[in-house]
Amino acid sequence: MSITRTDQYFFNWINGGQAESEKAMPVLNPATGEMIGRVPDLDEASVRNAVDSAYRAFPSWAALPARERSRYLNDWAQRIEQDREQLARLLSLEQGKPLREALGEIAGTADIIRWYAEEGKRAYGEIIPASNAGQQLLVYREPVGVVGLITPMNFPAATVARKVAPALAAGCTVILKPAESTPMIALALFRRLMETELPAGVANLVTGDASVIGQCLMSDARVRKISFTGSTKVGKRLMEQAAQSVKKVSLELGGNSPAIVFPDADLDKAAADLAANKFENCGQVCNGINLIYAHEDIRDALIAKLLPIVQALKVAPGDVPGADIGPLINERAVEKVERLVRDAVAKGANILAGGERLTGDGFAAGYFYAPTLLSNVKRDMSITHEEIFGPVATVLTFKTEEEVLANANDTAYGLASYVYTSDFTRIHRIIQGLQTGNIGVNGTSLAYTQAPFGGIKESGIGREGGRQGLEEFMSLKYVALTTV
Ligand code: NAP
Numbered sequence: 001m002s003i004t005r006t007d008q009y010f011f012n013w014i015n016g017g018q019a020e021s022e023k024a025m026p027v028l029n030p031a032t033g034e035m036i037g038r039v040p041d042l043d044e045a046s047v048r049n050a051v052d053s054a055y056r057a058f059p060s061w062a063a064l065p066a067r068e069r070s071r072y073l074n075d076w077a078q079r080i081e082q083d084r085e086q087l088a089r090l091l092s093l094e095q096g097k098p099l100r101e102a103l104g105e106i107a108g109t110a111d112i113i114r115w116y117a118e119e120g121k122r123a124y125g126e127i128i129p130a131s132n133a134g135q136q137l138l139v140y141r142e143p144v145g146v147v148g149l150i151t152p153m154n155f156p157a158a159t160v161a162r163k164v165a166p167a168l169a170a171g172c173t174v175i176l177k178p179a180e181s182t183p184m185i186a187l188a189l190f191r192r193l194m195e196t197e198l199p200a201g202v203a204n205l206v207t208g209d210a211s212v213i214g215q216c217l218m219s220d221a222r223v224r225k226i227s228f229t230g231s232t233k234v235g236k237r238l239m240e241q242a243a244q245s246v247k248k249v250s251l252e253l254g255g256n257s258p259a260i261v262f263p264d265a266d267l268d269k270a271a272a273d274l275a276a277n278k279f280e281n282c283g284q285v286c287n288g289i290n291l292i293y294a295h296e297d298i299r300d301a302l303i304a305k306l307l308p309i310v311q312a313l314k315v316a317p318g319d320v321p322g323a324d325i326g327p328l329i330n331e332r333a334v335e336k337v338e339r340l341v342r343d344a345v346a347k348g349a350n351i352l353a354g355g356e357r358l359t360g361d362g363f364a365a366g367y368f369y370a371p372t373l374l375s376n377v378k379r380d381m382s383i384t385h386e387e388i389f390g391p392v393a394t395v396l397t398f399k400t401e402e403e404v405l406a407n408a409n410d411t412a413y414g415l416a417s418y419v420y421t422s423d424f425t426r427i428h429r430i431i432q433g434l435q436t437g438n439i440g441v442n443g444t445s446l447a448y449t450q451a452p453f454g455g456i457k458e459s460g461i462g463r464e465g466g467r468q469g470l471e472e473f474m475s476l477k478y479v480a481l482t483t484v
Contacts, residue, residue, distance in 0.1 A: 008037040010187040012046075012207055015053035016200030019046060025207065027184055030096040030327040031317035033365040037094075039183045042208040047175075047216040050204040054146045054173040055222045057201030062143045062171040066121045069169060072196045073117035077110040079192040084110070091157055091185045092318035096326035096367075097281050099318055105157050108449075109189070112161040115449045119470050120169025134484035140477040143171030144248055145224035147473060148217035150238070152230040153329050154284040154389075156182035160189055162464045163227050164203065170473035172225070175204045175217060179230075181329050183207045214238065221245040227472065228252070229286075232413070232458045239461075250462030250472045252286070253455060254387045255415030258408040259289045259444070260398075260430070263297045265420035269442070271305035274393070277418075277444035279313055279371055282325050283391040284333070287416035287438060287446055287453075290388055291377070292395045293404050299397050303352065303375055310353045310393065313371040316362070325391055327367040334367045337390035340383040341372065344394070347381050349374045354391070379407060387413070401426065405433045414457035418444050 011018035023041035028034065040046075061069070080087060088102035097105070128137040149163040156178060167174050178186035190205045206213055217223050218241035228238050229252040242249045259277075261270050278289050294302045316323035328334050334357055341355055354372030369391055377384060377394040384396070398404040408417060417436040421427060427441055437455040438446050447453055452463035462472050 008184075010037055010039050010184050012040050012042060012187070013190050013194055013203070013205045014046065014050045015204065016194065016198070019049075019206075021046060021208070025180065025183075027094060027181070028330075029093055029366075030181075030329050031366040031368075037184050039187065039207040042206050042213070044212055044216055047206050047208070047213050048220070050175045050206050051146065051217070051220050051222060053201035054175050054204055057199060058143075058146055058173045061168075061173050061199060061202045064171070066123065066169070066171075069171065070117040070120055072193075072198050073113050073120070073165060073169060075196040076193045077113040077117065079195060080106065080110040080113070080189065083192065087157070087185065087188055089319070090188055092326070094184050095153065095156055095182050095318075096329060097318050098323040098326055100323075101281060102318065105155060109157045109161040112158065112449050113165040116165035116169040116470065119166070119467060120171075122467070123170065123470060123474060130480075132482075134482060136479075136481040136483065138479040138481060140479065141471075141474045142477055144473055144475050145172060146222055147172045147174050147225040147227060148223050149174055149176045150214070150226070150228045150230065151176065151178050151186065153179035153182040154281055154286070156185050157189060159229050160186050162469065163229070164193075166464075166470045167227070167473045168203065170470055172473050173202045175206060175223070177206055177210070177213045177217070180207075180210065214241070218242060218247070219244065224248060225250070225473065227462075229464075235460065236458075248472075248475070250464070251460040252453075252462075252464055253415075253458060253460040254389075254413060255286050255288075255455065255459050256290045256385065256387055256411045256413040257287055257416040257418070257436075258291045258293055259418035260293045260404050260408060260420070261295060261298065261302055262401075262419070262421035262423070262426065263295045264422045265298070266422070266442070267298060267302055267305055270420040271302060271309060273420075273444045274418075275306060275309040278393045279310075279325055279391050282328055282369075284329065284389050288389075289418065289444070290394070291384055291408075292393060293398050293408065294395055296397050296399055299395065303373070303395060306393065306395075307352055307373060310371050310373045315358060315368055315370065317366070325371055328369055328390055330367055333390060334369055337369050337388065337392060340386060340388055340390075341374070341392060344374055344377060344381045344383045348376055348378060349381065349383075349394070350376045379410075385411065401429065405430070409433075409435045412458040413455070415455040415459035416440065416446060
């Protein structure tokens with residue numbers, strides 16, 4: 001099946017079979033506004049059906065030896081790798097990111113699945129030295145049960161793998177709800193999962209109204225965990241709803257990530273890294289840099305290196321060869337970026353590049369915003385407090401380490417931070433001082449499959465990646481066993 005610009009209908013997956021509904025939801029290409037596909041708009045009864053089937057499938061899936069669960073996951077990864085090009089084209093078409101980035105995301109998706117296929121075999125328990133003779137204190141690790149997985153639009157393939165793979169490896173059964181704007185890649189990945197002949201009901205995928213599906217999953221006491229990646233606003237709501245049946249929650253939420261550049265940094269490397277991080281996926285990256293704090297002594301030199309990089313970025317639909325930046329996901333995303341830039345400029349920021357929506361030839365029907373560099377950004381601007389989630393780099397200035405640490409921490413978020421310096425003792429102080437879940441020192445790459453990624457404060461609870469990502473789907477059972 002090759003993906004074209006024609007309308008395609010993608011079925012949901014419930015209890016191992018294709019599920020559809022009378023109502024369908026359109027999926028649009030954000031570069032053109034054209035409808036590229038339709039997915040079911042499920043009603044409450046169908047979502048309940050998905051929970052029923054996951055609940056029924058749980059005991060035998062949980063009882064399966066980890067090695068056997070691993071085989072399904074490896075088979076799934078192989079099918080994704082085989083169809084990498086085709087899946088990447090679908091991802092790029094639906095989400096807007098350049099094909100080069102989409103190819104990387106699909107490769108990463110398979111890599112995550114393979115990693116958890118192995119890690120599931122290492123979910124070890126523990127034996128604790130007992131206090132009394134003839135006694136053993138044992139700790140078992142068990143799968144949590146049925147889990148609801150809710151994924152965002154920015155990495156709509158990788159986030160599926162980051163949740164489904166550890167959940168299945170742990171022995172949980174799942175109901176996945178992808179974002180409304182990017183359900184097709186999740187459905188295409190699921191089709192390949194179903195081709196592994198996974199037992200019916202182990203993995204289910206539902207699309208439709210977020211509040212209907214959310215309410216259904218959250219109000220059902222059989223769903224024992226919710227793993228959510230998305231905005232802090234929705235995450236807070238889910239956390240409130242989870243309280244009703246005391247579900248376990250993992251929340252991977254928004255950020256307001258600072259990058260701090262000291263005078264002793266390698267400025268060429270810093271400029272290249274900051275631009276690569278900031279403009280990846282059109283700025284729609286949770287750990288994307290929101291604020292660049294440049295020391296006053298090197299501010300102009302750093303801007304002089306950043307500016308030509310920003311000016312050279314090629315904006316185009318994701319399938320155009322050489323595209324560096326595609327469109328934003330929708331009109332609301334463009335309006336948010338416009339509002340933040342307008343507010344910053346009104347309060348004294350200078351536009352060095354971009355600063356406007358692109359509307360000319362090839363851009364008119366899509367959601368394109370020019371790669372933007374703002375200087376003279378100050379702490380009283382909305383852009384310094386809200387997650388931009390768009391292709392806008394902001395430069396602020398600082399004088400002292402104490403001042404920049406205080407400003408970097410003055411936010412409700414705590415997802416990622418970056419620092420560029422060659423002073424080892426300063427690196428140590430900054431690592432201690434930053435209130436954040438993840439730190440990049442002299443580099444901005446953070447998301448590695450084997451490492452525990454996640455936020456503190458209003459950026460989230462729990463970790464994805466690494467053994468910790470598997471543990472999120474397990475609960476401990478402690479047994480005091482008296483043998484005599
Ligand atoms: P979003 O608007 O919060 O949506 C995320 C998911 O939640 C979507 O599937 C959405 O469905 C669903 N949803 C919305 N309302 C819901 C409700 N009442 N009940 C249940 N589900 C509901 O976020 P997004 O725009 O897709 O993604 C961007 C955000 O994700 C950013 O803030 C970014 O920082 C964050 N993010 C964080 C990480 C991390 O690791 N920390 C990674 C990636 C992204 P619909 O699309 O159908 O509304």
